[in-house]
Amino acid sequence: MTDTTRAHHMKAKYMLASSALQDPVWFVNTFAADSGEEALRKFWRLLGEDLPAEDRVEAEGLQVDRVRLGADGPKLLVLTLPAPRKRNEAYYLAAALLPGKLRFFCLESSVSATDGSAMTVLAELAPEGRYNWGPGSAAEIRDFVESLGALLSDADARPLSFVEMQLA
Template sequence: MTDPRPHHYRFAHRELARQLLEFGPQVTSPSPSGKSLLPALVQLWDTLGETLPPEDRLPSHGLDSRHLEVEGHRLLLVTLPTPAVTPEAYFAAAVLPQGAKAIRYLTLEHAVNPFDGTPGTVLGEWTTQNHLNHGQGPSPVADHFVTAVIQLTAPKKRGFWRR
């Protein structure tokens, strides 16, 4: 098994998670000026790279972002450079579930079935304290990831008589 590339792994699983959780709900809305977050994400990627040995640095090719609103949930969807090994991520999302006051940070991670070697994905979540594994994820397509994020984070209905 090959270790994840430090630049890719640290960006998606540490630095981006930390930054987005720290900034909170405002990252899930487009800026009033309409400016893209992509330059800030590329700068974050490059700044992280500067802390790594030259042989561990990766270009930001493929890094992208967009804001979405789906069924009352606000999201910042980040497309990451193509993952090469487990558990590098295809996508990350900061989501503000409808009615919530805090965001959640989720990733769609590249995975390989340990029994037969087939590729797949895992839906992961980072909190300020730990990493959660939500099990098998969808195919690595942005719309499928967004659907999985909405299903996971949507408020659950509480019983027959209550809303």
């Protein structure tokens, strides 16, 4: 896995995060609807049209899942992106629908600083920037959802780092 990210993947991750954070009602109504997967495919295609051909990524693997954490826990809207090939590209994006707010997470591909092996990182994108929650789960949707459930239920959880950036 190289350090150079693909523009299509990265642009999609940040534009979807920004859309969710700026207009959560639109985001949820668009992607949680029965036509949500079709809307995601259209979004992906339109985003790619503005990129040079060599920067485009095929829409293979795009998927939308609606999940509830436990019997009465928060709802998650999970978007599966095409499989990452580069560092910082996301496997999954998740909008966590909490009382009065939406939190936006991603499971990103990464590389271990100690031995260069492939790993994942759990990140949260917020209006003020990116929170790094540390090593992520296996790149399976079930494991990602379980890790979000653990994070969201831990009132004492603190991110490992924060990078300021304007997302909303």
